[in-house]
Amino acid sequence: MNNQIGIGLQMYTLREELNRDFRGTLRKVAEIGYEGVEFAGYGQLEAGELKSLLDELKLKAIGSHVSLPSIRSRLAEEVAFVKAIGGQYMICPSIPMEMRHSAAPWKNLFSELEEAGRLVREAGLTFGYHNHAFEFEFEVEGRFVFDALLGTTSPEHVVAEMDACWVHVGGQDPIAYLHQYGGRIPLIHLKDYGPVEAGGKDTVELGKGEQDLHAIIQAASAADVQWLIVEQDRCQNAPLQSVSDSYSWLRQVLGE
Structure with a gap:
């Protein structure tokens, strides 16, 4: 097991809490024990304010999800913010629905992401793309x-x-x-999926669903993954309790 692998949280999980109290919610994440956080918005804090808060809480900024429109229109500003808070990764989190259903928009996007990635790398950061399920439902030239x-x-x-x-x-x-x-996947969003009390299936706390998370974590360590990032799209319990439970489960699995 790669003992250097970090445990992070995608802050989107706590979006409602962040809207009510951004600083206080970050403080609670640090108290739970998370080493790093990945942002999907900054709560209207300036970069210097956020960096000071992260330093105070001893939280590492893993990086940020930056929307495709922002990548297109304000890449330099987004890069500067991530660098200023001490982050390393800038991630395109998804693409619009209308771009997903035919090969031509995807091919154009690949070229666009390559160029954005070149610029991000020149600035000293790492650029990436975050998948959903639809990237395995559509094909481009047989792949x-x-x-x-x-x-x-x-x-x-x-x-x-x-x-x-x-x-x-x-x-x-x-x-x-x-x-x-x-070696090409430095970050993993680690989440579980299974039946929920309301009926059907949804994201659940780590260890409560149908994913073989133990095997995924072992494979992640062998693949030189740098961060396991907890994310729960929808929480059936209070979100802060959910991310606390998932953190405790993950620490136990990692033997820390």
Whole structure:
């Protein structure tokens, strides 16, 4: 097991809490024990304010999710903010629905991401793409979109933040992808998926669903993943309790 692998939290999980009290919510995340945080918005804090708060709480800024429109229109400003808070990764979190259903928009996007990744790398950061399930439901020239993206772009300019849950929901094996693309997936969104009391299936706390998380974590360590990032899209319990429970489960699995 890679003892250097970090435990982080995607702050989108706590979006409602952040809207009410951004600083206080970050403080609670630090109290739970998380080493790092990945942002999806900054609560209207300036970069210097946020960096001071992170330093006070001894939290590492892993990086940020930055929307495709922002990547297109204000890449330099977004890069500067991530650098100023001490982050390393800038991740495109998704793409609009209308771009997902045919090969041409995907091919154009691959070129666009490659160029954005080149600029981000020149600035000293790492650029990546975060998958959902639809990248395993559509194909580009006989390959799933996820594979076509990594096969078309260069490893120096575009990495993957693999959401292991949505690989699974897309009908594929996240462990096989970790083996295949070892070294190209520095970040994993670690989440579980299974039945919920309200009926149907949804994201659940780590260890409560149907994913073989132990095997995913072992494969992640072998694939040189740097951060396991807890994320729960929807929480059936209070979100802060959910991320606390998932953190405790993950620490136990990692033997820390």
